[in-house]
Amino acid sequence: MSGDIAKHPGLNLGPGHGKDDAAAEGLMFGFWVFMMSDAILFGMVFATYLTSLSATAGGPVASQLYDLTSTFVETLLLLSSSFTFGMASLAMKYRHRQRRLVAWLLVTLLLGLAFIGVELHDFASMAAKGGVPTRSGFLSAFFDLVPLHGLHVAAGCLWMIALLVQLARYGVDTKAKLGIMRLALFWHFLDIIWIGIFSVVYLPGCMHAVG
Amino acid sequence: MLAHPFGRLSLQALPFWDMLQHPSKGVVINGIIATGAASMVVLGGIVTVALISRYRLWRVLWSQWLTSPDHKKIGIMYVVLAFVMLIRALLEALLMRAQQAYGLGGGFLSPDHFAQLFSTHGTIMIFFMAMPFLTGVINYVMPLQIGARDVSFPVLNSISLALTAAGAALVMISLVLGTFSTGGWFGYPPYTEASFSPGVGPDYWIWALTLSSLGSTFTGINFAVTIYKERAPGMTLMRLPLFTWTALCTSILMIFAMPPLTVATAQLALDRYLGFHFFTNDLGGNMMHFANMFWLFGHPEVYILILPAFGVYSETISTFSGKALFGYRSLVVATMAIGVLSFTVWLHHFFTMGQAADLNAAFGVATMLIGIPTGVKIYDWMWTMFRGRIRFSVPMIYAMGFMLLFVLGGLSGVLLADPVIDYQVHNSVFLVAHFHNVAVPGLLFGMIAAYHFWFPKAFGFRLDERWGKVSAVCWILGFMLAFFPLYALGLMGMPRRTVAYSEPAYVPLETVAFLGAILVVAALCALGVQLWVSIKHRQANRVFVGDPWDGRSLEWSISAPPPEYNFAAIPVVTDRDAFTVMKESGAGYPSVVPFDDIEVPRNSALGPVLGAAGFAMAFGLVWHIWWMVITFGTVVIAAMIVRGFARNTSRVVTAEEVRRQHQHWMDAVARAGPIARDEETTFANEGLAIPIDTGVEQ
Numbered sequence: 076m077s078g079d080i081a082k083h084p085g086l087n088l089g090p091g092h093g094k095d096d097a098a099a100e101g102l103m104f105g106f107w108v109f110m111m112s113d114a115i116l117f118g119m120v121f122a123t124y125l126t127s128l129s130a131t132a133g134g135p136v137a138s139q140l141y142d143l144t145s146t147f148v149e150t151l152l153l154l155s156s157s158f159t160f161g162m163a164s165l166a167m168k169y170r171h172r173q174r175r176l177v178a179w180l181l182v183t184l185l186l187g188l189a190f191i192g193v194e195l196h197d198f199a200s201m202a203a204k205g206g207v208p209t210r211s212g213f214l215s216a217f218f219d220l221v222p223l224h225g226l227h228v229a230a231g232c233l234w235m236i237a238l239l240v241q242l243a244r245y246g247v248d249t250k251a252k253l254g255i256m257r258l259a260l261f262w263h264f265l266d267i268i269w270i271g272i273f274s275v276v277y278l279p280g281c282m283h284a285v286g
Numbered sequence: 287m288l289a290h291p292f293g294r295l296s297l298q299a300l301p302f303w304d305m306l307q308h309p310s311k312g313v314v315i316n317g318i319i320a321t322g323a324a325s326m327v328v329l330g331g332i333v334t335v336a337l338i339s340r341y342r343l344w345r346v347l348w349s350q351w352l353t354s355p356d357h358k359k360i361g362i363m364y365v366v367l368a369f370v371m372l373i374r375a376l377l378e379a380l381l382m383r384a385q386q387a388y389g390l391g392g393g394f395l396s397p398d399h400f401a402q403l404f405s406t407h408g409t410i411m412i413f414f415m416a417m418p419f420l421t422g423v424i425n426y427v428m429p430l431q432i433g434a435r436d437v438s439f440p441v442l443n444s445i446s447l448a449l450t451a452a453g454a455a456l457v458m459i460s461l462v463l464g465t466f467s468t469g470g471w472f473g474y475p476p477y478t479e480a481s482f483s484p485g486v487g488p489d490y491w492i493w494a495l496t497l498s499s500l501g502s503t504f505t506g507i508n509f510a511v512t513i514y515k516e517r518a519p520g521m522t523l524m525r526l527p528l529f530t531w532t533a534l535c536t537s538i539l540m541i542f543a544m545p546p547l548t549v550a551t552a553q554l555a556l557d558r559y560l561g562f563h564f565f566t567n568d569l570g571g572n573m574m575h576f577a578n579m580f581w582l583f584g585h586p587e588v589y590i591l592i593l594p595a596f597g598v599y600s601e602t603i604s605t606f607s608g609k610a611l612f613g614y615r616s617l618v619v620a621t622m623a624i625g626v627l628s629f630t631v632w633l634h635h636f637f638t639m640g641q642a643a644d645l646n647a648a649f650g651v652a653t654m655l656i657g658i659p660t661g662v663k664i665y666d667w668m669w670t671m672f673r674g675r676i677r678f679s680v681p682m683i684y685a686m687g688f689m690l691l692f693v694l695g696g697l698s699g700v701l702l703a704d705p706v707i708d709y710q711v712h713n714s715v716f717l718v719a720h721f722h723n724v725a726v727p728g729l730l731f732g733m734i735a736a737y738h739f740w741f742p743k744a745f746g747f748r749l750d751e752r753w754g755k756v757s758a759v760c761w762i763l764g765f766m767l768a769f770f771p772l773y774a775l776g777l778m779g780m781p782r783r784t785v786a787y788s789e790p791a792y793v794p795l796e797t798v799a800f801l802g803a804i805l806v807v808a809a810l811c812a813l814g815v816q817l818w819v820s821i822k823h824r825q826a827n828r829v830f831v832g833d834p835w836d837g838r839s840l841e842w843s844i845s846a847p848p849p850e851y852n853f854a855a856i857p858v859v860t861d862r863d864a865f866t867v868m869k870e871s872g873a874g875y876p877s878v879v880p881f882d883d884i885e886v887p888r889n890s891a892l893g894p895v896l897g898a899a900g901f902a903m904a905f906g907l908v909w910h911i912w913w914m915v916i917t918f919g920t921v922v923i924a925a926m927i928v929r930g931f932a933r934n935t936s937r938v939v940t941a942e943e944v945r946r947q948h949q950h951w952m953d954a955v956a957r958a959g960p961i962a963r964d965e966e967t968t969f970a971n972e973g974l975a976i977p978i979d980t981g982v983e984q
Binding site for chain 2: 100101104105108109111112113115116118119120123126127130131132134208209210211212213214215216218219233237238240241244245248250254
């Protein structure tokens with residue numbers, strides 16, 4: 076179909092990138108559709124969590140387990156990583172220089188890994204307080220939802236490493252560009268999911284402790 | 287991990303082990319049947335391997351088929367898989383009907399064996415017969431109908447196929463090693479939890495479904511993107527052939543309906559493997575989560591299955607009536623309306639499981655609403671036939687059988703949609719009669735009709751008409767004999783999934799149903815004979831020119847079989863029924879087109895590698911062979927990363943080669959004698975039609 080009007084939503088490459096811009100169209104649209112499917116996956120797991128809130132079976136409850144400070148740090152880490160990925164995308168679109176792009180991607184990767192580290196620490200401290208998934212339906216649902224997001228972030232980090240190696244080997248060619256664009260979508264999508272987790276899981280969970 | 291290198295896999299997993307240990311009469315009979323089935327799988331495997339080696343076809347199989355990203359070849363492989371699985375699931379159905387016919391006071395199968403039969407029958411028919419069949423047909427036909435060179439993501443397409451095949455292989459190997467689930471095709475917990483079903487059965491079920499549902503999700507994405515992005519110039523949405531519309535709707539449903547299944551089976555796996563409490567009876571588990579999620583998938587799934595069949599009927603009824611489809615716009619709207627409504631009715635699968643009456647009422651009303659767009663379709667098809675010159679070729683016979691029988695099945699569905707009636711007949715064989723009454727004449731007849739309709743396009747020769755008719759009549763009559771008695775039996779109170787009963791009044795009707803099952807198996811045999819006869823006469827039946835039925839959409843405008851790039855030059859579409867319009871204006875066979883270099887995707891081993899590794903991983907998970915899970919899990923991840931580094935992923939078919947192939951076809955067109963419609967089932971049919979408006983026979 077014709078080029079100009081049917082652009083995918085998001086940060087397009089633009090005519091400066093010639094053929095790469097055209098190649099992006101079907102692929103990026105496909106990735107948007109894939110994420111719709113992934114969003115349903117998260118939707119189901121959110122629904123399981125919300126309908127399992129009272130299924131604590133005499134085990135520890137949210138307010139005893141969640142640590143708002145630590146999850147706020149995670150939020151900051153992940154949101155900053157989205158910002159740095161945005162900078163990487165802009166570097167790719169407007170400055171056809173690899174160095175800046177790679178630098179921003181590396182910062183993003185470090186933030187992502189830090190997020191995973193803090194999250195794992197969180198899980199460990201929950202487990203120390205008896206908050207393990209085998210304890211109750213509520214905890215099963217928690218450990219389905221939050222680690223599923225964490226697993227997505229880990230997959231994103233692995234993908235980013237693979238892309239960085241590709242950049243080192245082939246430079247910023249079509250396929251690497253398209254890979255970075257898709258990873259960017261994925262990364263921002265995980266941000267949105269995290270905002271959902273923070274507002275639906277952690278904030279209400281800790282509110283009860285106050286109230 | 288090293289202490290048990292084969293996990294819980296031991297000699298006890300063999301189907302005849304129990305029989306040798308405890309040789310009582312009942313155990314021996316079941317052991318023989320299970321061993322016989324296992325031997326058929328092993329023997330089938332050995333014979334296939336031997337034949338491929340004998341004719342030195344391994345290289346061809348690998349380079350021409352398994353690694354091919356060509357949507358046409360992938361489509362054919364899907365349909366082959368569907369037929370193989372159909373044979374198994376149909377034989378299981380025959381065995382179940384035999385058991386119930388002799389079920390007064392016992393029968394010959396053990397309850398456990400019977401439960402495996404209905405579980406595998408349902409699982410296979412839905413996930414490994416119906417889904418591959420419709421995916422295969424859409425794969426073959428849809429890109430041709432929209433004037434595309436391939437689907438948007440050809441390698442992903444091959445991965446989808448490999449994942450589906452891996453799931454099917456897992457179900458097949460469960461016949462040889464261990465037992466399949468006894469929890470039915472929807473595997474309700476808590477029965478399928480580790481506390482009640484500690485064996486490997488539910489694990490086989492979980493991983494087979496997981497593999498195939500991942501494949502279907504990717505398929506849905508691939509098809510939808512293809513239809514949105516790869517249409518030929520002028521092929522606006524409202525000019526799409528109706529089959530492509532139904533393919534689009536089915537793809538959308540796949541995108542949104544497969545994830546709930548993935549979540550439900552994954553959560554069941556977490557319960558079984560890691561001791562989570564999603565659906566257990568204790569510690570806050572709640573099986574209603576599973577019921578909701580499973581049917582949130584399961585009901586749209588029903589329409590994933592039926593809509594492509596509706597599309598096929600739309601094409602065949604229009605083609606064999608020699609008329610444009612009546613009410614095209616209303617058919618499109620009805621299709622999309624069904625797609626939307628399909629997400630609003632899932633609760634009717636468990637009216638009796640404890641929700642409030644007003645909730646049941648709301649879902650009952652929503653369910654009945656679906657009858658309206660479906661009714662619109664039936665009327666549209668009837669009006670399409672009205673005053674047409676109808677040819678009763680095989681796809682048309684299926685269409686007629688479908689229209690009569692599907693209306694009955696739909697009406698019994700409207701009955702079941704009323705919660706009050708549902709309370710009376712739920713879990714009885716009335717329900718079994720209902721869903722077979724929509725699934726068999728709807729989906730299965732539709733797919734077999736599609737097989738007859740597009741076979742000449744795929745292989746370049748027609749299927750034998752006479753054996754096709756024999757088979758069609760056997761299917762229709764066999765279906766009626768097998769399932770109409772079940773309505774009566776259901777009203778008499780016979781529960782579904784009954785291995786044995788003590789009510790003598792059931793016997794006559796069960797016997798009739800058994801005869802029906804035999805007739806259905808005969809229909810399948812007739813299809814086999816038909817294929818044999820057709821291959822024998824393939825020279826006489828050749829339709830290389832490509833248009834044996836005076837077709838209306840673009841897939842008929844190219845040679846049969848089509849070249850790998852489909853269209854020498856991408857066609858320009860000016861109206862609905864694009865090819866009919868071209869033929870009428872005398873532009874059906876342009877001898878000179880602008881020839882250009884065509885880029886086609888290179889073969890990729892990624893699909894087969896992911897399929898094999900996925901299978902091995904699933905097998906390791908079933909039998910708790912952890913080293914296998916880790917090894918092949920690593921292979922999966924590594925394969926995807928390595929693929930990311932592939933740069934040289936396409937090759938070029940030169941303009942000269944395209945011109946040569948086009949000329950070869952043009953020569954055939956010039957040599958062929960155009961035929962009128964009453965000759966289309968004779969050897970005179972070389973695939974060149976006299977357009978119906980100017981036909982001398984008119």
